[in-house]
Amino acid sequence: MTNTAQEQTMPNWPDFPAGIPPEGAHAPAGDYFRITNKQIPSKKCCASDYQKDPNKLDGRTGLEYICSYGISIQNTLEGARKTVGLFRNATRKRFIAKGSLTGEVGLVKQTFQKEYHHTLWVYEGVETHTYFQFLEVA
Amino acid sequence: MKKVFIKSSIHGDLYFRSVYDYFDGPKLFSVISNRGKFLLVYWIDEDEDDYTWVAIDISKTKLLALEKKAIDIFSILNEKEEKIYYRIVTPFNKNNIPYIESIVGDIRNEIMMPDKGIFISMIENYLADAEFNEIIESGIMHADYSLHIDRPKTSKALIDFSSISPVFETFNELFKDFISIFDIHDKLLPVSGKPGSFIVDFNSNKFNLIESHLKELTHRIINRVEIGTFIKQNKIPLQPLEKLFTHISNQNLIIDMSNKNSDEEFLKIRKVDADFYLKEISKLTSLDLSSAQVPQADTFSRIFNLVENIWKNGYLDKEATGLSARHIAYYEDAANILGFISDAGIVTSVGQQMILASDDSKLSIAAKCFENSHCGWTWVMWSEVENISQIKPETAKRFLDECALTLSEETKLRRSRTLKTWCNLLQEHYKDWT
Numbered sequence: 001m002t003n004t005a006q007e008q009t010m011p012n013w014p015d016f017p018a019g020i021p022p023e024g025a026h027a028p029a030g031d032y033f034r035i036t037n038k039q040i041p042s043k044k045c046c047a048s049d050y051q052k053d054p055n056k057l058d059g060r061t062g063l064e065y066i067c068s069y070g071i072s073i074q075n076t077l078e079g080a081r082k083t084v085g086l087f088r089n090a091t092r093k094r095f096i097a098k099g100s101l102t103g104e105v106g107l108v109k110q111t112f113q114k115e116y117h118h119t120l121w122v123y124e125g126v127e128t129h130t131y132f133q134f135l136e137v138a
Numbered sequence: 139m140k141k142v143f144i145k146s147s148i149h150g151d152l153y154f155r156s157v158y159d160y161f162d163g164p165k166l167f168s169v170i171s172n173r174g175k176f177l178l179v180y181w182i183d184e185d186e187d188d189y190t191w192v193a194i195d196i197s198k199t200k201l202l203a204l205e206k207k208a209i210d211i212f213s214i215l216n217e218k219e220e221k222i223y224y225r226i227v228t229p230f231n232k233n234n235i236p237y238i239e240s241i242v243g244d245i246r247n248e249i250m251m252p253d254k255g256i257f258i259s260m261i262e263n264y265l266a267d268a269e270f271n272e273i274i275e276s277g278i279m280h281a282d283y284s285l286h287i288d289r290p291k292t293s294k295a296l297i298d299f300s301s302i303s304p305v306f307e308t309f310n311e312l313f314k315d316f317i318s319i320f321d322i323h324d325k326l327l328p329v330s331g332k333p334g335s336f337i338v339d340f341n342s343n344k345f346n347l348i349e350s351h352l353k354e355l356t357h358r359i360i361n362r363v364e365i366g367t368f369i370k371q372n373k374i375p376l377q378p379l380e381k382l383f384t385h386i387s388n389q390n391l392i393i394d395m396s397n398k399n400s401d402e403e404f405l406k407i408r409k410v411d412a413d414f415y416l417k418e419i420s421k422l423t424s425l426d427l428s429s430a431q432v433p434q435a436d437t438f439s440r441i442f443n444l445v446e447n448i449w450k451n452g453y454l455d456k457e458a459t460g461l462s463a464r465h466i467a468y469y470e471d472a473a474n475i476l477g478f479i480s481d482a483g484i485v486t487s488v489g490q491q492m493i494l495a496s497d498d499s500k501l502s503i504a505a506k507c508f509e510n511s512h513c514g515w516t517w518v519m520w521s522e523v524e525n526i527s528q529i530k531p532e533t534a535k536r537f538l539d540e541c542a543l544t545l546s547e548e549t550k551l552r553r554s555r556t557l558k559t560w561c562n563l564l565q566e567h568y569k570d571w572t
Contacts, residue, residue, distance in 0.1 A: 035161075049163055053230040056163065059141045064157075064164060072162045083161055085253035086211065089182040090165075092250050112160045113260035 011104070011123035020069045021121040027103030032073045032118065033080035036097045039134045045097075046071055046128035067111055070119040071128070073099075077135070079116025084138040091138045099132035140269050143169045143179065144228060144236040147400040148346045150280055152177065153273055155265055156205070158258035166211065166258065168201055169193075170270070172277030173341065176201050179226070180215060182249050187231070192245055193224040193238075195343070207257040215245050215252070221322045222344060240346045242320040281329040281339030281398055285309070288335035288392045290409070297336050301389045306338075308382040315375035315428055315544050316348050339398065348374075349397065353404035359411045366422050373543045376426040380419045387412040425520055427542040431512045432553045435465070435472035438563065442500055444469045445478045446493050449485045476507040501567035508564055516541055517557070527568040531561035 013021075036045035049056040049068040057068045074080040077096070084091045101108070106122035122128050143152045149171040159166035165181035176196050183190035196204075197219055203209045223245055227237040245251070265273075287297060287305055310326055317324055324344040331338045351372050358365050369376060386393060387409055395405040435441060440461070448454050456466055473479045478489035485493070492503045508514040509526045520537055521529050535554035542550060 055230045055232050060163070061139060061141075064160065067160070068163065072160070082256065086159065086256050087161065087165060087181055088252050089249035090184060112262075114159075117160065117259075 011106075011126075013121075014069075014124045016069050016121070020066050021107045022063075022066050022109060025107035025109040025121065028101035028105060028108040028120070029103070030075070030100065032075055032099055032101050032108070032120070033077055033135070034071065034073050034097050034099065034132050035080060035083060035091055035138060036095050036129075036132065036134075037093075039095050039137075041095075041097050041129040041132045041134070043127070043129050046132065063111060067119045070106075070121040073108070073118050073120050074116045075110075075118055076116045079114065082114075082116070094138040096135050096138055097132035098135040101131060105131060139264060140273070141264055143167075144226065144238065145399060146171070146226075146236075146238045147397055147402075148224070148238055148240065148282065148343075149173070149175065149177075150277070150282060150399045153265065155263070155270075157262040157264070158204070158260060160260070168196070170265070170273060172273060172280040174274045174277060175343075177224070178204070178214065180211070180252075187229055187234075189228045189230075191226040191228065192249065193226055194218040194245070195220045195222075204258060205261055210254060211252050211256050211258065212254045218245065220343075221320060222347070240344060242322065242347070279330060280341075282341050283345060284337055284339050284396050284398050286335060286337045286392075286394045286396070288394075289390055290392060293390055295390070297391075301391060302336055304385045305382065305391070305393060308378045308385065312375050312378035312382065313342070313345065313348060315378060316351075316373065317344055318429060319373050319544050319546065320347070321546060349404055352395065353402075356405050356407070359407065359415065362414065364418070365415060366418055369419075369422065370543060375428065375544055376419065376423045377428055380416070380423045383407070383412040383416050383419055387416060425516055425541050427513055427516055427538070427545075429542070429545055429549070430471065431475060432538065432542055432545065433468075433472040433475050433513065433556050433560065434549075434553050435468040436556050436559045438501065438504060438560075440469050441472050441476070441478070441504075442492065445473050445485055445489050448479060448483065449490065449493055454483065475511050475513060476504060477511065478507070498567065501564065502569050505564035505568040508560060509568075513557075517561075525568070525570060526561065527565050527570065529561055529565075531558045531565075534558040534561065 034041070034046060038045055048071050057065060060068055074083060080096045084096065105126055105128065106120055108118050108120045111117055111119040141154045143154050146152050152169040152171055155168040155170045155176070157164040157167040167179050169177050169179055171177070176198060177193045178196045178201065179191050179193045181189065182192050194215065200209070200214065200219065204214050222240045222242050225239050225241055229236065287302055289295060289297060313326060322344060324342055326345070327341045329339045329341055351374055354368065355365060355374070358368060369379070385391070386407055390409045392408045393406070394403055396403040444454065444459060447458055459466055461469065470479070470483065474481065477486055478492055480486055488503065488507060492500050495503055505526065509518065514526055517529055517537055518526060520541055521533065523529060534557035535550065538545060538550040538554050545553065
């Protein structure tokens with residue numbers, strides 16, 4: 001394979017600010033969980049805060065700012081259930097979806113202090129929601 | 139880094155202090171107000187345009203217990219330290235204004251609570267010590283509200299103490315009577331006064347509970363619509379309101395009150411407004427009882443003994459009463475309601491007459507004094523009879539339901555029992571002097 005051919009197959013990042021994704025982010029390989037608004041995950045269910053509304057990022061700095069360009073996912077079902085348990089009211093009409101993710105989706109990194117909490121940054125053009133399927137009602 | 143969560147109409151700027159959980163953004167965190175008050179903020183909903191949160195006032199001790207994982211998130215929300223909590227809506231669009239309201243009650247009645255046994259997962263501090271101190275120092279002169287007392291431009295009379303102090307007293311009474319409905323307490327704390335007409339800035343943690351009612355009242359007054367139903371429905375204390383309107387009318391004042399956080403003027407009353415509404419308010423007030431005007435002391439011999447105790451000693455020898463501090467207070471109130479002792483606790487002339495009278499006459503004097511009291515006469519008026527001998531004692535609860543709007547149900551039940559006891563006994567000894 002020539003270099004040119006390799007470059008053509010390399011996925012592109014959306015127009016992220018410098019430093020996003022952060023160092024240490026790696027290709028996912030395995031099952032992850034996402035809390036979704038719809039039973040059949042929609043595009044919006046897997047949109048980052050930045051994609052939903054850039055105004056949401058007002059005032060966010062550091063890791064919070066970096067993670068606002070990605071989405072919160074959990075690497076264990078128990079972690080997803082704990083998140084639901086903590087925010088019962090906010091997630092009362094939501095669902096837990098499961099997705100098998102690989103490096104073609106984007107990069108992932110464990111973020112903040114809960115071991116199961118990860119942030120996923122996806123490549124341009126990736127339809128993240130198509131990787132997730134309904135698992136259970138939150 | 140100092141970062142504002144919202145500019146609250148109740149607290150002023152609320153600064154992020156520490157984040158305790160993250161899920162597509164910070165969703166559980168503490169904030170600090172300009173006045174150094176801590177609040178814990180918890181995510182409860184989200185739609186296309188806004189986040190919704192609940193927030194509670196939290197002491198530093200309890201916040202530290204949360205941070206040390208000595209207390210779980212369920213318990214901290216369920217066992218809040220104040221009777222009120224706040225509901226906050228923060229729009230994503232920064233051009234839209236966040237909304238905050240005070241709610242009296244338990245959070246568990248509004249939302250699905252978090253599971254028990256979940257503790258915070260992280261502490262990400264936003265504020266350095268120097269920034270924390272900066273917020274507190276800058277907040278020393280911060281005031282949430284402003285009360286402005288003025289006279290019309292056509293008036294040349296200066297505003298002196300006699301014009302100002304009754305306004306403070308009546309506002310204080312109005313606010314305290316109003317929040318007593320919820321069995322909560324708060325103080326109006328002056329921060330600074332400014333010369334000129336007269337402006338005083340003040341703080342209060344719970345004034346927001348009455349703020350929206352005063353705004354609606356002002357709106358109705360401007361439009362000259364009936365206010366009686368609104369006042370009764372929302373349990374706005376009538377007697378202080380009547381005092382305030384009378385004072386505005388007599389002194390030719392203009393009073394306005396504004397929220398310094400939202401820059402909104404929510405109350406304005408001028409002499410012409412007071413004059414227009416005083417008749418309606420006075421009519422309502424004639425059938426209105428405040429908590430202090432309704433007795434809660436059943437035994438007349440104890441009332442008589444308490445008055446004699448003061449008369450003999452020159453002060454109340456509390457030990458000699460044999461009563462608990464709470465019951466002493468009830469019997470002092472009863473003696474005051476009957477006019478046997480003054481507000482300052484001094485035996486009045488009718489109190490002295492009662493002491494010198496025979497046992498039977500004591501009750502006859504008490505019967506007449508009760509009839510002359512605001513409570514007794516309001517009951518007579520409400521019953522549409524001529525004197526207390528014609529009142530039906532069993533109507534006591536219904537009377538309080540209709541006339542003592544600021545009393546809680548439990549208090550009304552207790553005091554209606556006292557009224558019924560008084561009425562049954564005093565009717566036997568009532569002497570019609572007409």
